[in-house]
Amino acid sequence: MNVSTAPRSRAPDIQLAGLRVWVDGRHEADTHDYWDGNWVTVLAQYQSAQSQVTVAGPLVHLSEIVTLHNGCTKLAARQVQEAGLFCMEPNLKIELWAVPGDQFIGKVRITPDHKAEMHDFGFAFEAAELDALVQACSDVLSRFPVRQGLPR
Numbered sequence: 001m002n003v004s005t006a007p008r009s010r011a012p013d014i015q016l017a018g019l020r021v022w023v024d025g026r027h028e029a030d031t032h033d034y035w036d037g038n039w040v041t042v043l044a045q046y047q048s049a050q051s052q053v054t055v056a057g058p059l060v061h062l063s064e065i066v067t068l069h070n071g072c073t074k075l076a077a078r079q080v081q082e083a084g085l086f087c088m089e090p091n092l093k094i095e096l097w098a099v100p101g102d103q104f105i106g107k108v109r110i111t112p113d114h115k116a117e118m119h120d121f122g123f124a125f126e127a128a129e130l131d132a133l134v135q136a137c138s139d140v141l142s143r144f145p146v147r148q149g150l151p152r
Contacts, residue, residue, distance in 0.1 A: 023040050023144065066141065095109075
């Protein structure tokens with residue numbers, strides 16, 4: 001996989017706490033079926049005061065962004081207690097939970113090499129940040145609509 005992990009000059013497409021995700025495009029732009037046509041190439045980076053971890057490649061399926069969007073919409077309305085981005089690829093995972101009051105907590109698991117290392121970052125965030133995450137997911141899905149063709 002030859003995907004650049006160099007920082008992007010534009011703002012991230014998805015951002016929450018120290019997580020920044022840039023969606024660079026469809027991995028197989030000319031493929032229109034549901035399975036292969038919905039993988040996107042991303043650069044994901046988590047940066048805390050002491051650490052920085054970066055992963056890049058075709059790591060996210062657009063159906064996972066749909067699940068994150070729908071889950072966060074329900075989490076914001078307190079219809080569910082947890083939501084997340086549960087990627088099939090083991091390099092990135094986001095878990096979000098509602099806690100008493102108007103607060104939320106989250107955990108990002110990110111690794112460039114899932115066989116050798118794993119990095120977990122915990123954080124707290126506010127309702128406004130959750131709303132921004134929902135909007136960011138909507139924006140990504142507007143740019144890259146889920147292709148509904150039948151799998152091969």
